[in-house]
Amino acid sequence: MEAIWLYQFRLIVIGDSTVGKSCLIRRFTEGRFAQVSDPTVGVDFFSRLVEIEPGKRIKLQIWDTAGQERFRSITRAYYRNSVGGLLLFDITNRRSFQNVHDWLEEARSHVQPHSIVFLLVGHKCDLEAQRQVSRQEAEKLAGAYGMRYVETSARDAINVEHAFTELTRDIFALVRSGDITIQEGWEGVKSGFVPNVVHSSEEVTKSDRRCLC
Amino acid sequence: MEYETKAGRAGPGNPTSPRQSVRKNLDFEPLSTTALILEDRPANLPAKPAEEAQKHRQQYEEMVAQAKKRELKDAQKRKKQLEDRCKLEESIGTAAQTWNQEILPNWSTMCTSRRVRDLWWQGIPPSVRGKVWSLAVGNELNITHELYNICLARAKEKWNTTAAPATEAETEDVDSSDRESSLELIKLDISRTFPQLCIFQKGGPYHDVLHSILGAYTCYRPDVGYVQGMSFIAAVLILNLDTADAFIAFANLLNKPCQMAFFRVDHSLMLTYFAAFEVFFEENLPKLFAHFKKNNLTPDIYLIDWIFTLYSKSLPLDLACRVWDVFCRDSEEFLFRTALGLLRLYQDVLTCMDFIHMAQFLTRLPDLIPAEQLFQHIAAIHMTSRNRKWSQVLQALQKDQERGSPVLKR
Numbered sequence: 001m002e003a004i005w006l007y008q009f010r011l012i013v014i015g016d017s018t019v020g021k022s023c024l025i026r027r028f029t030e031g032r033f034a035q036v037s038d039p040t041v042g043v044d045f046f047s048r049l050v051e052i053e054p055g056k057r058i059k060l061q062i063w064d065t066a067g068q069e070r071f072r073s074i075t076r077a078y079y080r081n082s083v084g085g086l087l088l089f090d091i092t093n094r095r096s097f098q099n100v101h102d103w104l105e106e107a108r109s110h111v112q113p114h115s116i117v118f119l120l121v122g123h124k125c126d127l128e129a130q131r132q133v134s135r136q137e138a139e140k141l142a143g144a145y146g147m148r149y150v151e152t153s154a155r156d157a158i159n160v161e162h163a164f165t166e167l168t169r170d171i172f173a174l175v176r177s178g179d180i181t182i183q184e185g186w187e188g189v190k191s192g193f194v195p196n197v198v199h200s201s202e203e204v205t206k207s208d209r210r211c212l213c
Numbered sequence: 214m215e216y217e218t219k220a221g222r223a224g225p226g227n228p229t230s231p232r233q234s235v236r237k238n239l240d241f242e243p244l245s246t247t248a249l250i251l252e253d254r255p256a257n258l259p260a261k262p263a264e265e266a267q268k269h270r271q272q273y274e275e276m277v278a279q280a281k282k283r284e285l286k287d288a289q290k291r292k293k294q295l296e297d298r299c300k301l302e303e304s305i306g307t308a309a310q311t312w313n314q315e316i317l318p319n320w321s322t323m324c325t326s327r328r329v330r331d332l333w334w335q336g337i338p339p340s341v342r343g344k345v346w347s348l349a350v351g352n353e354l355n356i357t358h359e360l361y362n363i364c365l366a367r368a369k370e371k372w373n374t375t376a377a378p379a380t381e382a383e384t385e386d387v388d389s390s391d392r393e394s395s396l397e398l399i400k401l402d403i404s405r406t407f408p409q410l411c412i413f414q415k416g417g418p419y420h421d422v423l424h425s426i427l428g429a430y431t432c433y434r435p436d437v438g439y440v441q442g443m444s445f446i447a448a449v450l451i452l453n454l455d456t457a458d459a460f461i462a463f464a465n466l467l468n469k470p471c472q473m474a475f476f477r478v479d480h481s482l483m484l485t486y487f488a489a490f491e492v493f494f495e496e497n498l499p500k501l502f503a504h505f506k507k508n509n510l511t512p513d514i515y516l517i518d519w520i521f522t523l524y525s526k527s528l529p530l531d532l533a534c535r536v537w538d539v540f541c542r543d544s545e546e547f548l549f550r551t552a553l554g555l556l557r558l559y560q561d562v563l564t565c566m567d568f569i570h571m572a573q574f575l576t577r578l579p580d581l582i583p584a585e586q587l588f589q590h591i592a593a594i595h596m597t598s599r600n601r602k603w604s605q606v607l608q609a610l611q612k613d614q615e616r617g618s619p620v621l622k623r
Contacts, residue, residue, distance in 0.1 A: 017398060018401055041517060042518045043514065045572040061568075061569050066441060077513075187509065
């Protein structure tokens, strides 16, 4: 059977509550901006195919976590099986930026000796007038931790595709170079050569359509 | 449906005469397609052969007959629906009467009787729901309306003091920052609580009530504080009870062992609950259990949301209320039984899915869930495992855990 995706990457999305994690993911997977969304209790799941090169598709399995501090003891259990992550802060909320360090430490301490490929995301960049964190400052912090930095807006659909695709490309490069390997009992990266299951074909057409617009 | 009025007006037994096909002689005005079929061709074109005309007439009659049949069927369906609805309303009415006149006045003696338990299972009539919930949840904490008012006043005081500064004054005091963010979180979550109902949002009739109850609770139990998911529980209570009574039920409900374990995010105790759940899962649905295991789908993935919000976020509201009804009767055990009922209901769909589709399905259940069917599936779940009840299984696992058994380590 022909595999419709080369690899499956499990990504985790973290950051303070209300920075817009669910909105960003829904913009990416559903192509729309949800005006109102439920608060995430525990974890929510999304998936989408991404074409990183013509004919090379990666299936992203996205874990959307609850941001409230109280839930951290639950969500930290989900780091181990993630290969990559988007760490979000809200550019109009300085505190969410100050907590970036804590989030990283928390993640690192739970996946050692392995690591998660993180992308730092400054979200809600459409709200330029209320900005509390400068781009330079965020870039500097990202650089210090060896992360890329992207500014996104789910509302105006700015850089959303770019953020997910760049992260996927980075992980793909690490998989190709052998720095990240598929391991039994680890869910972070899975090879696509498995029998396909329901809905797969539907997903292909859906995401293809999205790529056109 | 246009043909119906027109054709209907024509009266019975009209479309048989051979001259019918001439427009002027029709005793009804043919509509677009009817006209094409029944009318002769214009004079400048060769006439329709009689055979063809006959065939067209016949086809047309068949069409009409079929459409009529469909109409009749629809009408029957509508009638049945109406009857069902009336029957339902009647049964709710009589049930409400029974609850009001017989059961509620004799609550302490009747609440455990077989008859009341059966009636309870069928769903409490909305008009007495709040009262029954209040009685069943009880008030172990002895909260009075005065205490609620005191807590509320304290909460309001706090809102007023934190509303003022909140700028660059970088006091890195963990405690205050946590409290402040929890206040902000309450505000934000209220707007995200049942948004489709449009009653809890700013300007809506219950916005302030929800805000008050959640705020008062953070003052009543600062050690627990506000945790996401609470706004849904409070909202469901507000829909069925007056404010102070809703608060009393809220605080007592959250004080139950299972809810305390979850809202304080006592991770190891939560894992014990999940482990107990898995015991009954394997016993009741062995095939699905194996499928979940194979896909590494652990119960935390779907149970956290279900338990935290007592299904009010995941099930349609009326169905969630029915789950609450029996939850009030059978306590925590019923929450896990409901989970197994849901898994049983969707067993066939789930067994053909992979991890991500199962996870997505379970965290976003279908919009339409057949209530009676779900309750049949819940009823089919046996909450005994090797002669042990839920509470016994849970207790045994808790003891194991205290002894540091590796079973719960992941």
